Amino acid sequence: MGMTAAVIGGSGYGGGELLRLLLAHPEIEIGAVAAHTNVGEDIADLHPHLPSLYGQTFVDTAAAVASGAEVIFLALPHGRSAEVAATIPTGIKVVDLGADFRLESAEAWAKAYGGAHAGTWTYGMPELPGARAAIAAAERVAAPGCYPTAVTLAYAPLVAAGVIDPSDLVTVAASGTSGAGRAAKASLLGSEVMGDVTAYKVGRHQHRPEIVQNLTKVAATGVPGPAATVRVSFTASLAPMPRGILATCTARPTGKASTDGLGADLVAGILRAYYDDEPFVTVLPAGRWPRTSATLGSNTVHLQATYDEDADRVVVVSALDNLTKGAAGQAIQCANLMLGLPETMGLPLTGLAP
Ligand SMILES: NC(=O)C1=CN([C@@H]2O[C@H](COP(=O)(O)OP(=O)(O)OC[C@H]3O[C@@H](n4cnc5c(N)ncnc54)[C@H](OP(=O)(O)O)[C@@H]3O)[C@@H](O)[C@H]2O)C=CC1
Numbered sequence: 480m481g482m483t484a485a486v487i488g489g490s491g492y493g494g495g496e497l498l499r500l501l502l503a504h505p506e507i508e509i510g511a512v513a514a515h516t517n518v519g520e521d522i523a524d525l526h527p528h529l530p531s532l533y534g535q536t537f538v539d540t541a542a543a544v545a546s547g548a549e550v551i552f553l554a555l556p557h558g559r560s561a562e563v564a565a566t567i568p569t570g571i572k573v574v575d576l577g578a579d580f581r582l583e584s585a586e587a588w589a590k591a592y593g594g595a596h597a598g599t600w601t602y603g604m605p606e607l608p609g610a611r612a613a614i615a616a617a618e619r620v621a622a623p624g625c626y627p628t629a630v631t632l633a634y635a636p637l638v639a640a641g642v643i644d645p646s647d648l649v650t651v652a653a654s655g656t657s658g659a660g661r662a663a664k665a666s667l668l669g670s671e672v673m674g675d676v677t678a679y680k681v682g683r684h685q686h687r688p689e690i691v692q693n694l695t696k697v698a699a700t701g702v703p704g705p706a707a708t709v710r711v712s713f714t715a716s717l718a719p720m721p722r723g724i725l726a727t728c729t730a731r732p733t734g735k736a737s738t739d740g741l742g743a744d745l746v747a748g749i750l751r752a753y754y755d756d757e758p759f760v761t762v763l764p765a766g767r768w769p770r771t772s773a774t775l776g777s778n779t780v781h782l783q784a785t786y787d788e789d790a791d792r793v794v795v796v797s798a799l800d801n802l803t804k805g806a807a808g809q810a811i812q813c814a815n816l817m818l819g820l821p822e823t824m825g826l827p828l829t830g831l832a833p
């Protein structure tokens with residue numbers, strides 16, 4: 480018989496995506512699903528795309544913690560996971576979709592999110608060096624942020640190969656509106672978001688320290704040399720679509736890489752070799768560039784790269800679905816590892832179209 484998962488924060492967008500994916504999972508069944516203001520409501524009234532959940536209602540967080548689940552997913556607003564996690568007995572696997580336990584530096588946490596730092600859990604990006612084994616051995620895992628997933632996976636192979644200067648990274652990324660969660664905000668209402676693309680949190684986005692933390696670790700596993708300083712300019716923008724992230728990640732090649740001649744084929748080849756065995760990272764065929772629509776509903780990241788000789792910059796473009804590989808899919812990928820299941824179990828590799 481399979482295992483049971485409780486989902487806390489199940490009425491939100493991340494929670495809804497967890498439920499959609501878990502309904503198709505062969506070994507994990509849905510147990511208690513908790514909400515906050517929606518306790519007592521029918522789950523499928525909030526998620527009508529999941530009609531098999533009509534008749535099951537949202538419970539409160541304490542009831543979900545006590546429900547006997549083998550694994551608990553937390554899909555709560557930033558700062559809420561820590562207080563709930565403290566009530567979960569040891570022995571139950573926990574995957575947090577929020578940011579509470581992602582950062583190692585209390586100072587970085589305070590600057591990005593404010594308030595007390597709750598601690599650090601094993602970081603849940605299996606594609607990073609050494610991460611897969613650490614996640615499999617962990618009882619509590621912090622699933623990465625949506626933008627950090629797109630950006631880290633774009634730069635990691637090139638940082639590890641020592642062909643780009645990690646202190647000169649510039650990324651501009653666009654996200655669909657579901658990245659901001661379900662709670663209504665005036666700037667996310669249809670009439671304001673349609674027909675508009677706008678930058679936000681410019682120069683102060685909370686995901687920058689997570690990207691820096693990840694790439695600093697990747698740099699330490701790469702070509703031996705002095706410790707790398709990772710500096711990234713990160714600019715987010717809001718696009719008039721429900722789901723998806725497109726990140727355009729550029730970097731200055733190292734002097735040696737420039738001198739040796741860094742063609743588009745070489746850059747894309749480094750990505751291809753790095754992700755050769757990765758089921759959820761697809762480096763597209765030459766000349767094909769990622770688009771968000773091709774990743775919708777799938778747990779995959781699409782990548783393509785080139786070298787812009789005139790600008791002397793490497794360019795990597797990355798696309799993913801913020802709710803799937805950027806949140807719930809990646810969380811289930813980690814849970815599979817933690818529960819000793821095949822990593823890919825229940826996770827879609829193909830998207831929805833049109
Ligand atoms: N949206 C995305 O693309 C991504 C989100 N994440 C992270 O996942 C987490 C959830 O995000 P998302 O689903 O978008 O958020 P939503 O705003 O859509 O959902 C929040 C959920 O938390 C519940 N909740 C709110 N306050 C409390 C509380 N005080 N106690 C208990 N439950 C509470 C809500 O319940 P109710 O509705 O009943 O009030 C709801 O179920 C966040 O940490 C987010 O940063 C991570 C990667 C991507």
Ligand SMILES: CC(=O)N[C@@H](CCC(=O)OP(=O)(O)O)C(=O)O
Nearest residue numbers: 577578624625654655656658659
């Ligand atoms: C469009 C939009 O507003 N996106 C959010 C993404 C936040 C999020 O989901 O945060 P985690 O991935 O860290 O959990 C933002 O930029 O703040």
